[in-house]
Amino acid sequence: MGGPCREFTTPHARSVLPLLPTVAKMPEPIPLETEHGLYLPDLELWLDSRRSRENGFVSHAHADHFGRHQNILCSEATAHILKTRFNVAEERLNPHPFHIPLEVGPFRLQLLPAGHIFGSAMLHVTRKADGASLLYTGDFKVRRSLTAEDPVFRRADTLVMETTFGKPGWVFPSINEVTGQILNFINECFEAGEIPVLLAYSLGKAQEALALLHQSRISAVLHKTVTQMTTACREAGCRLPAAVPFEGTVPPHHVLICPPNVIRNKEYKALPKLRTAMLTGWALDKSTISRFGVDAAFALSDHADYPGLLEAVKRVMPKRVLTIHGYTREFAAELRRQHYDAWSIEGDDQIELDLSSP
Ligand SMILES: [Zn+2]
Numbered sequence: 001m002g003g004p005c006r007e008f009t010t011p012h013a014r015s016v017l018p019l020l021p022t023v024a025k026m027p028e029p030i031p032l033e034t035e036h037g038l039y040l041p042d043l044e045l046w047l048d049s050r051r052s053r054e055n056g057f058v059s060h061a062h063a064d065h066f067g068r069h070q071n072i073l074c075s076e077a078t079a080h081i082l083k084t085r086f087n088v089a090e091e092r093l094n095p096h097p098f099h100i101p102l103e104v105g106p107f108r109l110q111l112l113p114a115g116h117i118f119g120s121a122m123l124h125v126t127r128k129a130d131g132a133s134l135l136y137t138g139d140f141k142v143r144r145s146l147t148a149e150d151p152v153f154r155r156a157d158t159l160v161m162e163t164t165f166g167k168p169g170w171v172f173p174s175i176n177e178v179t180g181q182i183l184n185f186i187n188e189c190f191e192a193g194e195i196p197v198l199l200a201y202s203l204g205k206a207q208e209a210l211a212l213l214h215q216s217r218i219s220a221v222l223h224k225t226v227t228q229m230t231t232a233c234r235e236a237g238c239r240l241p242a243a244v245p246f247e248g249t250v251p252p253h254h255v256l257i258c259p260p261n262v263i264r265n266k267e268y269k270a271l272p273k274l275r276t277a278m279l280t281g282w283a284l285d286k287s288t289i290s291r292f293g294v295d296a297a298f299a300l301s302d303h304a305d306y307p308g309l310l311e312a313v314k315r316v317m318p319k320r321v322l323t324i325h326g327y328t329r330e331f332a333a334e335l336r337r338q339h340y341d342a343w344s345i346e347g348d349d350q351i352e353l354d355l356s357s358p
Contacts, residue, residue: 027131028130029132029319029320032134032158037051043055043107043109047136050064050067056072058073058082059074059136059139060139062203062204065138068086072088072093073109074121078095080119081119085203098113106128108128109125111123111124112124112135114138118147118149119148120138120139123135134160135154135161135318137161137162139325140303140304142309146212147204147207148208155315155316157318158319159312159313159316159322161312162323162324163325163326163332164325164326166331168334169306170281170284170305179212182209182279183216189275193273195255195274197263197274197275197277198257199259199294200257202229205300206226206259209300210240211240218253219255220255221244222246223245227243248270256271276295277294277296278294278297281300281303283298313335319341321335321343323344324345328344328346331344
């Protein structure tokens with residue numbers, strides 16, 4: 001990756017996370033700064049920074065993980081999607097294939113599938129001198145999906161993980177159960193002469209919905225941003241049916257897939273008898289239906305649920321864990337109960353006192 005990032009070389013601008021207590025022969029953790037976002041100073045590399053940086057790893061093409069960096073390290077599929085979605089110039093992109101080691105000075109990098117959306121990647125870093133390692137997950141999912149690559153976890157000393165659903169109780173039904181609920185909803189709409197509308201974010205969830213319908217031989221028409229993202233994913237190698245754009249009408253026995261924020265737009269006002277269903281992990285919370293003003297909600301998620309998060313930790317076998325996004329403190333506290341050295345990146349963790357000890 002390019003030259004030094006001067007802005008962050010002054011010591012007082014850094015918040016270097018505390019090192020683990022010295023244990024014989026255990027390598028020191030790879031430094032990670034957290035004050036202005038996630039930054040690996042030894043690699044001069046930002047992780048999913050939304051601010052424009054010199055060098056940035058972009059784990060996937062969702063807007064909340066993207067910044068207009070000078071040099072973007074990402075998976076090959078994400079590079080293609082970024083060009084379509086955010087008009088990123090080719091020369092800024094440094095796409096790298098999954099699994100193939102990338103040597104950067106004294107470090108070896110590896111992109112691993114994160115299972116979140118098509119193209120989503122985790123970043124595994126190894127310091128060659130002493131073998132110290134770090135895994136940054138970005139958004140991830142443990143269960144298999146129809147469109148994202150199967151996730152691959154690799155052992156690492158430090159695990160930096162998202163914890164969107166990091167609280168007990170967030171346990172998603174099986175994919176078969178959720179698929180059954182969605183198909184029932186669609187059949188009920190068809191029988192009642194209504195148009196079923198699946199509300200799904202235009203990148204990721206919408207393609208998953210399309211693939212799910214396709215395997216049940218149900219056709220769909222797509223909002224224009226869903227059409228655009230579906231075409232970009234297909235071009236990048238995702239197995240999906242060709243996108244059929246919505247052009248004012250929905251043919252009989254077709255489903256409309258569109259992002260949640262556009263369904264009240266005037267282009268849909270003229271359609272008779274719409275019945276809407278939101279696809280989101282938050283569907284487990286009963287208030288989701290009223291909050292989004294929809295007729296139904298189904299727990300199709302592109303994130304790991306609580307057991308999935310615990311499963312990821314088990315597979316990575318980290319010496320320390322740093323949590324970001326969602327229930328960071330709650331999940332870190334649970335890991336500490338399980339004797340991991342785990343902390344929320346937001347700080348303010350409540351330290352538990354073990355009153356049972358003498
Ligand atoms: Zn995401």
